[in-house]
Ligand code: ADP
């Protein structure tokens with residue numbers, strides 16, 4: 001199967017503005033005539049959305065860390081098969097709000113399952129985005145934004161020291177060439193302008 005399209009992802013700590021930026025980029029690229037599939041993880045396909053509910057709703061102690069890693073990976077596999085790869089094969093642009101880097105950070109770094117995370121990724125997923133935007137913000141700001149939202153709280157109740165460790169972990173991952181680190185601590189339009197410029201530069205060179 002050939003991958004003709006372009007796969008972009010957004011990563012960052014909770015409340016960094018990933019979803020806002022993913023939506024803004026999708027709109028900007030559509031207005032320029034591109035075919036864009038805007039999707040998210042966990043979720044992004046019917047089966048993966050069902051798994052999302054299993055993982056994010058209900059008793060937080062329902063699953064062991066290892067089972068949770070398997071569920072996130074199963075959701076990603078379905079998302080890849082049903083949504084991402086077909087859109088890329090059709091030559092479109094896929095924008096995913098989170099992808100495998102989130103598992104590397106949340107289950108790998110925070111959950112202490114780095115080895116298992118890497119093994120599962122290699123054997124079950126085996127795909128990376130062409131470009132990943134790391135929306136980088138001070139965790140105090142991210143936490144404040146996340147709290148104003150309500151909704152799923154279990155992953156957002158980590159507290160500042162853990163969010164700081166996650167931010168550092170994301171910045172470490174972002175040494176890889178596919179990343180663009182964007183300062184997310186500014187107003188949303190300024191962040192979006194930087195994201196769009198980097199995306200257009202990538203599309204021009206693709
Ligand atoms: P994430 O997907 O990273 O958790 P969201 O995009 O959902 O973040 O944003 C979290 C909250 O912060 C939302 O209420 C959103 O409206 C707000 N927000 C997003 N980007 C900015 C920004 N640049 N400045 C101020 N508030 C923002």
Ligand code: TYD
Pocket residue numbers: 013014015018019041042056072097098099100102103104106107146155156
């Ligand atoms: P999301 O809805 O993107 O939350 P937010 O908007 O706060 O960033 O994701 C829900 C939670 O799932 C988030 O706290 C991160 C977590 N998560 C993992 O632990 N592992 C994963 O592989 C993914 C994709 C998400």
